[in-house]
Amino acid sequence: MKLRGTILYSTAFFLTIAAPTFAATKGSQIFHSHCVMCHGEDGTGNTPAGKALKAVNFHNPAVVKLSDADLTEIISNGKNRMPAYADRLDATDIQNVIAYIRTLQSSKP
Ligand code: HEC
Numbered sequence: 001m002k003l004r005g006t007i008l009y010s011t012a013f014f015l016t017i018a019a020p021t022f023a024a025t026k027g028s029q030i031f032h033s034h035c036v037m038c039h040g041e042d043g044t045g046n047t048p049a050g051k052a053l054k055a056v057n058f059h060n061p062a063v064v065k066l067s068d069a070d071l072t073e074i075i076s077n078g079k080n081r082m083p084a085y086a087d088r089l090d091a092t093d094i095q096n097v098i099a100y101i102r103t104l105q106s107s108k109p
Helices: 002-015 018-039 048-053 068-077 091-106
Strands: none
Touching: 018 048, 018 091, 068 091
């Protein structure tokens, strides 16, 4: 599993440009420990839990156009069946996971 993580982080590295790289790498770790079971590796929500709960596809234009402030609000406080993370992730973690979501949105699903 260590190798797989290394490959993922390397991919995140090459998909992003210098400034957001560190944030996206941290964000990838957070995404893989908290979000991937519903949202899937590629953010499409194409997982058994994602389908059962109707997790939105991050590539959906309606989600792409949400501001970072909107995403912070949703990740902190939840929305419908999307759990709230304010008690588990601090503001920096949430920013980092948003940076990672942006890298997923800018790559092909
Ligand atoms: C238990 C399953 C589950 C987990 C775990 C989960 N989500 Fe979600 N998420 C959902 C569902 C369901 C929705 C759809 C909410 C809606 O719009 O009705 C959603 C929606 C979203 C959205 C889009 C908001 C919108 O416009 O609807 C974002 C962004 C998001 N989740 C981020 C995250 C992040 C980041 C994590 C990890 C920290 C995470 N989610 C963990 C189920 C989950």
